[in-house]
Amino acid sequence: MAPPVMMSRISEDLSAITGAEHVRITDEIVVTEPADANSVAEIIRYALQRRLSVGIRGGGTKLGWVRGETPQIYLSLSKLNRLLEHPWQDLTCTVQSGCQWEALQNALAGHGQFVALDPLFPERATVGGILATNDSGPMRQRYGSLRDLVIGMTLVLADGTIAKSGGKVVKNVAGYDLCKLMTGSYGTLAIITEATFRLHPVPQHARSFSITAKDANCLAPLVAAIRSSHLLTQSLQVRRKASECYLDVCLNAHPFAKQDEILSRLVRNHGLEMREVSEEVWKARESLFLGDATVTRIATLPVEVCQCVDNLHAMSAAVEIESVSQSIGLHDVALRGPRDEVVPLVQKLRTIAASSDFTVSVIQPGVVEGIAAYEISTPVLSLMQAVKRQFDPNNILNPGRLFACA
């Protein structure tokens, strides 16, 4: 955080670049909201010259995630919020990164299309923030993650250079695919100002079902059967809180294919019952992040999902554990309890992870402030640090997020 005198100086300088109406001071940090990519570039050049750290923000829904140092300037992209282009016959769109996710989807829906991703907090989260954090929801089972959906980007680099990567066609292997590098880089390499997505037709026949069980292991054979079946499963998740455990299935097939009946038979053959539910179940992840919960993201192999859920819930009596797990092997797990119970639990998880194939990331620190969000070991860490040095040698963009700079 900058001292007050410096803060007002920064505020004045930024006002000179963007106009005073685009600069304010909130919570003792200067926030600037440029309205175009050129202003973003100018702000970055200014910050570089003065060696000021810049925190990049979109809708602010995940600012607490993978926290780094408190920056001296917040650069908000909220005014870069327009859908620039939607050539619907080409199934693509180009949008500014400050556009709210739901606003984008509503605009695309006019032609029955959407970006096939269901991220957290779509009514507030922005395109850029979702890209920077590589958020993805249950629909990933069917459509893949952002890396499969984003085909082009405009970037402002840490020296103010404006560069493009990729393009506006889905198939394109010309040069390095920087879009993949930027996706999930938490704004530590460059600022995304525009993104181009490939689109899909909005699913016409999606129906959701829920199956109740006493624990996840009871569901494991059914999950395996669904995964190896021909069912057009759009999403498949296991939710567990204390002794309440559910399997949610979203099918997206033409009614004539009668896949609901096939699923129903499969469920009954496993001695279980299913009922149709509203699509609200696919927003279950959001409640994990409420309050001061510590939220970890655990990645396991797909076949280990149910076992992992039950093991987690048996780990601590003093910590309230709530999990939403995608059958592809991604678990979001909320841990609620006193710090001196949650910290050892996270450490224990990491010890187990170190000796097996899975990873444990602390995406929302909650009460465990100070524990590293990610554990990345050398030599791949050195390679990532080398990439960071090439893109941001003075470490001004979101410093300390993801990893410390060597």
Add this chain to the structure above:
Amino acid sequence: MSVQPISKILSELRNIVGERGLITAANQLQTYECDGLTAFRVPPAAVVLPETTEQVQGVLRICHRERIPFVGRGSGTGLSGGALPSENSIVIGLSRMNRILNIDLPNHQITVQPGVINANVTAAVEPNGYFYAPDPSSQTVCSIGGNIAENAGGAHCLKYGFTVTHVLAMTVVLPDGQIVKLGGKTLDTPGYDLAGVFIGSEGTLGIATETTLRIMRKPEAVQVILAAFDSISAAAQSVSDVIASGQLPAAMEIMDRLSIEAAEISVHPNYPACDALLLIELDGPGVEVDLQMAIVIEICKQNGAWETRLAVDEHARFLVWKGRKAAFAAAGRLSPNYIVQDGVIPRTALPAVLEKLNAMAAAEQLRVTNVFHAGDGNLHPIVLYDRNHPGEEERAINLSLRILDVCVEAGGSITGEHGVGREKQCSMSYMYSDPDLATMQRVRRAFDPLNLANPEKIFPTPRLCGERPRGHYVPHPVEASGIAEVF
């Protein structure tokens, strides 16, 4: 770089890969002097054929110490000169690393070495009802390592995505000999998506020696339809209409009259004789495929298809695809030499671009035949020529590169799946501005600060393209292949 450093390290290389793993005889080196783009040839200084990750590491350590450039090579089927050796380079041929290491059906994964042939991945899991989705036309001979380098696609990537969509984890030997694991068998490994940027980097960031791929459940039902049209535009309109109807076929391909005839002569797929053949594959639950196929047929008829023929059984489908995938090789029946291009355009620009392209071919008095992945706008114009006619090869190369300019002007890309390699380096500065290219170089410097991994590829260099962005300047092939230089 020292002038002739190779000879003094030959015994070291031999110690690593053994006598059988080292090639230095001039006649044997000839095999490695080009890939599928035969117009460009440079003999390497030596070829090593390692069998393990550690051997690759040993070789790269020596290259790093001696500052010797190296070029990875799979089956050598690439069409853009990606595996073309640099002068005084060592080619690292990975064809002996051809083992399937692990099949994990419950997790839908398979782990393979880079020399494994693409089609053999599917063959290994097919009896269990799975397949590996990326299917470049050369899939019966091309290797997974080469697919990773080029981010290979294929007819079915319209629905299923490219190589990058299906690679989960890689063991990579970096240009300094360090071994790193990129990605993981579980999703979203912490930190930057380095696997995402490595795939498609055309061997310029290191060498992948082990890869875990995602395999998929084979669809319940598959149907292929052949629709015959009197014009490419009518076929292209059908493609747009199918997309607009909200369906996502597994593949949509168009062939023109010349390529139909060539395919007919070479593998007899029994295609209808027409000016434009549209081939659409649908897959999914049987009932759903039936419903969608009815819609597709209706769309084709509305756009003037005078024959729609369903390939009903597996054998009929096999023949249909065999004809399509033989299209490049079949061009050899039409002309002694040919160049396959790989431009991409927004689907909707297809009719306008084709018209322009035909006019350009006519002006050059060259024949161009067209086969394309119409669903994703990936054109494969095949420029036919005869090397023995003075000046014709130069005109053909020139035309094929100008076609790429047209693709860029239409809002597309110079390459959809073949890569930039040596062939399209100078076109890169037509597609990207200098800052865009400089940004990519930052990645390269992080991985390969000494610029040893497949140098002189992808990026335009002053030597090849002149100091200024290319515009319409095209290097003479003699110059481009490194035999002569422009001063």
